[in-house]
Amino acid sequence: MVNLNGKKLSIISTLSLIGSSILIGVSLLFPWWELFLYAPQYPEGLDIIVYTNKLRGKLDIINTLNHYIGMSDFSEKSFPELSYLIYLIAGLAILTLIVAILRKKSFLYMLIGIFVIGGIIGVFDLYHWLHTFGTDLDPKAPLRIKPFVPPVIGKNRFANFTTYSYLGKGAYLIIVAFLLTLIPLWKDRKQ
Amino acid sequence: MKKKLIPIISGLVFGLVVAVIIFADISPGSKTKTAASNSTTTTSNGDAEKVYVPLGKKDDYYLMASGGHSGQLFVYGVPSMRLIRTVPIFSPDSATGYGYDAASKKMLGGYTWGDFHHPALSETNGDYDGKYLFATDVANSRAAVMDLKTFTTKDIIKVPNTSGPHCAAFVTPNTEYLFLPTRFATPLGQKYASLDNYSKDYYGVMSALTFDKKNEKLNIAYQVALPPWSYDLSDAGKKSSDGWGVITTYNTEEATTTMEINASQADRDYIVLFNWKELAQEVKDGKYTNVDGQKMIFPEKENQGIYLVPVAKSPHGVDVTPDGKYFIASGKLAPAMTVFSFEKAFKAIKDKDFSGERNGIPVLNYKSVMEREVNPENALGPLHTQFDNKGFAYTTMFISSEIVKWNYKTGEVVDRVPVQYSPGHAAAAEGDTASPDGHWLVSLNKLAKDNFLSVGPSHPETMQLIDLDGPKMRVIDTVPANPEPHYAQMIKADKIHTINVYPEDKNNKDAVYKTTDTRIVRNGNTVDVYGIAMRSRFVFDSKAKRPDTIEVNQGDHVRIHLTNIDRDEDITHGFAINNYDLNMEVQPGETKTLDFVADKAGTFPLYCTNFCSALHQEMNGYFLVKPNN
Numbered sequence: 001m002v003n004l005n006g007k008k009l010s011i012i013s014t015l016s017l018i019g020s021s022i023l024i025g026v027s028l029l030f031p032w033w034e035l036f037l038y039a040p041q042y043p044e045g046l047d048i049i050v051y052t053n054k055l056r057g058k059l060d061i062i063n064t065l066n067h068y069i070g071m072s073d074f075s076e077k078s079f080p081e082l083s084y085l086i087y088l089i090a091g092l093a094i095l096t097l098i099v100a101i102l103r104k105k106s107f108l109y110m111l112i113g114i115f116v117i118g119g120i121i122g123v124f125d126l127y128h129w130l131h132t133f134g135t136d137l138d139p140k141a142p143l144r145i146k147p148f149v150p151p152v153i154g155k156n157r158f159a160n161f162t163t164y165s166y167l168g169k170g171a172y173l174i175i176v177a178f179l180l181t182l183i184p185l186w187k188d189r190k191q
Numbered sequence: 192m193k194k195k196l197i198p199i200i201s202g203l204v205f206g207l208v209v210a211v212i213i214f215a216d217i218s219p220g221s222k223t224k225t226a227a228s229n230s231t232t233t234t235s236n237g238d239a240e241k242v243y244v245p246l247g248k249k250d251d252y253y254l255m256a257s258g259g260h261s262g263q264l265f266v267y268g269v270p271s272m273r274l275i276r277t278v279p280i281f282s283p284d285s286a287t288g289y290g291y292d293a294a295s296k297k298m299l300g301g302y303t304w305g306d307f308h309h310p311a312l313s314e315t316n317g318d319y320d321g322k323y324l325f326a327t328d329v330a331n332s333r334a335a336v337m338d339l340k341t342f343t344t345k346d347i348i349k350v351p352n353t354s355g356p357h358c359a360a361f362v363t364p365n366t367e368y369l370f371l372p373t374r375f376a377t378p379l380g381q382k383y384a385s386l387d388n389y390s391k392d393y394y395g396v397m398s399a400l401t402f403d404k405k406n407e408k409l410n411i412a413y414q415v416a417l418p419p420w421s422y423d424l425s426d427a428g429k430k431s432s433d434g435w436g437v438i439t440t441y442n443t444e445e446a447t448t449t450m451e452i453n454a455s456q457a458d459r460d461y462i463v464l465f466n467w468k469e470l471a472q473e474v475k476d477g478k479y480t481n482v483d484g485q486k487m488i489f490p491e492k493e494n495q496g497i498y499l500v501p502v503a504k505s506p507h508g509v510d511v512t513p514d515g516k517y518f519i520a521s522g523k524l525a526p527a528m529t530v531f532s533f534e535k536a537f538k539a540i541k542d543k544d545f546s547g548e549r550n551g552i553p554v555l556n557y558k559s560v561m562e563r564e565v566n567p568e569n570a571l572g573p574l575h576t577q578f579d580n581k582g583f584a585y586t587t588m589f590i591s592s593e594i595v596k597w598n599y600k601t602g603e604v605v606d607r608v609p610v611q612y613s614p615g616h617a618a619a620a621e622g623d624t625a626s627p628d629g630h631w632l633v634s635l636n637k638l639a640k641d642n643f644l645s646v647g648p649s650h651p652e653t654m655q656l657i658d659l660d661g662p663k664m665r666v667i668d669t670v671p672a673n674p675e676p677h678y679a680q681m682i683k684a685d686k687i688h689t690i691n692v693y694p695e696d697k698n699n700k701d702a703v704y705k706t707t708d709t710r711i712v713r714n715g716n717t718v719d720v721y722g723i724a725m726r727s728r729f730v731f732d733s734k735a736k737r738p739d740t741i742e743v744n745q746g747d748h749v750r751i752h753l754t755n756i757d758r759d760e761d762i763t764h765g766f767a768i769n770n771y772d773l774n775m776e777v778q779p780g781e782t783k784t785l786d787f788v789a790d791k792a793g794t795f796p797l798y799c800t801n802f803c804s805a806l807h808q809e810m811n812g813y814f815l816v817k818p819n820n
């Protein structure tokens with residue numbers, strides 16, 4: 001089919017978008033964000049592993065320790081996002097696939113827009129929770145420490161713990177998926 | 192001038208002579224070094240490196256040493272020889288609460304001590320399988336089983352008709368049976384009978400125990416009413432001799448007093464050689480007598496599968512070689528080890544090559560069964576033999592205080608090393624199995640004397656680590672041990688798979704795993720507390736005004752079920768009630784019960800006894816007992 005109005009995306013761009021869609025889908029199988037905590041008594045480390053729909057890791061132990069500083073309990077119930085995020089991401093994968101099939105550049109701009117806005121909201125949301133947990137400490141806690149906010153990525157120290165925050169495999173897949181949506185922008189720039 | 196010098200010089204000489212006489216120690220004793228430093232043991236830096244296990248590394252072997260009359264098991268690491276843990280088996284232990292909580296209290300059966308002589312690791316195909324460890328109690332005729340996943344005692348059985356199962360436990364190659372021969376002869380049921388009727392009324396009953404793995408319970412399969420002799424050490428046949436067992440016996444004189452003299456008169460005592468498969472068949476065929484509910488085989492009636500092999504007098508150890516072809520008896524009072532051949536014994540049995548009988552048990556001809564006598568020059572008091580992977584035997588010499596290395600196939604003595612002092616048993620790496628490892632031998636010495644800093648008249652025992660890798664044995668470490676390891680077994684560490692946290696047990700009605708499920712339930716005069724321990728609080732009733740308080744009435748029957756919900760490695764909680772003489776430990780995920788009558792009215796603080804956290808000191812509450820009327 002000849003692209004008369006010159007607004008259809010090229011085959012490569014379409015494949016790139018299909019790839020992006022698959023990666024988004026696959027990302028749901030992997031953790032998106034991970035926090036590791038080390039202390040002299042925990043040389044093996046404690047971890048919080050965040051998937052789009054569940055939490056894994058040694059949460060019970062972390063919660064037991066957290067009550068000393070008055071931090072609220074981590075559980076899947078404390079994060080409403082975990083009940084719907086997986087559907088939003090799955091929706092994004094389908095949307096990307098639709099854009100790939102429709103091959104319309106305007107839709108591509110829209111998709112990239114959603115990616116960017118979604119990404120910003122996501123990072124902000126994560127920061128919001130880190131801030132809430134790190135600063136909204138029970139004033140009656142036995143151990144009073146200065147409120148703190150662990151970084152989204154990087155190292156932090158509080159009490160006897162050193163924490164390391166990382167993006168999980170899922171988040172990296174999403175970044176690659178996002179880059180794949182940018183390929184059509186460059187590939188089809190003259191059209 | 193000269194005249195003046197004479198009195199000066201003579202004065203100096205006189206003074207010197209007086210000083211020498213008064214202060215100088217010229218007695219021969221001054222040249223005596225400490226006895227231990229007289230040993231020929233040499234040390235080098237390489238030895239220190241061999242036993243040094245730095246933080247982050249672990250020992251290669253577990254050494255499971257019986258704790259003798261402490262009733263406990265001592266768990267050591269080899270080669271570091273560090274004591275890792277003491278596990279209570281036959282005696283209560285306030286630190287762990289063993290004998291205080293309901294389950295272990297019931298298991299101990301009211302006994303306050305035990306005399307744990309011989310550990311026996313469970314075996315598969317004649318090799319340690321790292322699953323269970325069996326123990327016997329000479330003091331109160333009990334046998335126990337410990338689970339190696341948790342290193343806790345799972346069951347204790349009181350064995351009737353027998354008094355002092357010393358030489359056991361020994362397991363058969365696939366842990367089919369655990370045999371308990373007995374040191375003391377008594378009348379059946381330990382009833383009264385005059386010692387004048389010793390030969391007629393007394394028996395040395397051996398028991399065959401089975402272990403029900405699924406329910407972790409010990410059972411008595413059958414018993415054998417052996418003659419009223421003292422049975423000492425024992426071992427199970429393996430490979431070609433699988434199905435057979437050997438036991439040394441002394442006091443075949445049937446002396447009833449001053450045994451030291453009277454039981455040492457005969458030139459020969461016996462090894463009891465028996466076929467446990469045949470005995471099991473006899474029981475199956477109904478050829479037994481019911482004695483107070485036990486299936487008792489009387490050899491004089493059911494004369495099958497039991498034989499006597501004459502042996503140098505008053506033997507101690509009898510050890511089956513790894514290939515299963517020979518059994519080696521140690522003379523105790525004789526200077527020699529005697530190697531007997533199973534094959535020759537089987538032939539003698541087949542040919543009915545008997546020299547006579549005792550109590551209806553055929554006696555085999557010594558010459559027909561004996562393979563060779565090994566008599567190392569000036570060695571005295573052989574007690575017990577272990578093996579390595581190269582065909583060598585290692586025999587402890589109690590009286591000449593040494594270990595003798597020899598080849599059991601040729602009788603050649605290869606090496607000897609002094610130990611400090613008087614070894615009883617030795618434990619080589621997997622040294623009593625069908626496939627010993629070599630590398631290490633631990634000599635369990637009965638006397639420490641001057642080996643360690645003195646703590647007064649009571650001395651520790653001594654364990655010495657001997658390196659077997661070189662051409663010569665080398666004693667490379669000497670460590671103290673609490674009284675008193677009699678025997679130990681050394682098992683490769685990677686065979687044991689422990690757990691750190693008890694898994695949630697949905698079927699345990701006493702367990703609660705959530706704070707919100709805690710509650711105190713009263714039913715008449717019985718109060719059940721379903722509580723939890725966590726860092727750093729107790730919760731007995733989460734809805735109560737004070738969740739960590741238990742209030743009962745005087746005379747109530749109280750059961751405190753406590754679950755440690757800190758399911759985190761090494762976070763142990765203790766639970767004690769002040770002035771109520773109660774304490775126990777709950778390991779991560781574990782549930783235990785204190786079961787008692789609140790007979791004392793008053794106010795009793797309760798607290799965590801095992802340091803658990805920074806706020807351990809705050810982990811307490813109250814047990815309030817309202818007085819009657």
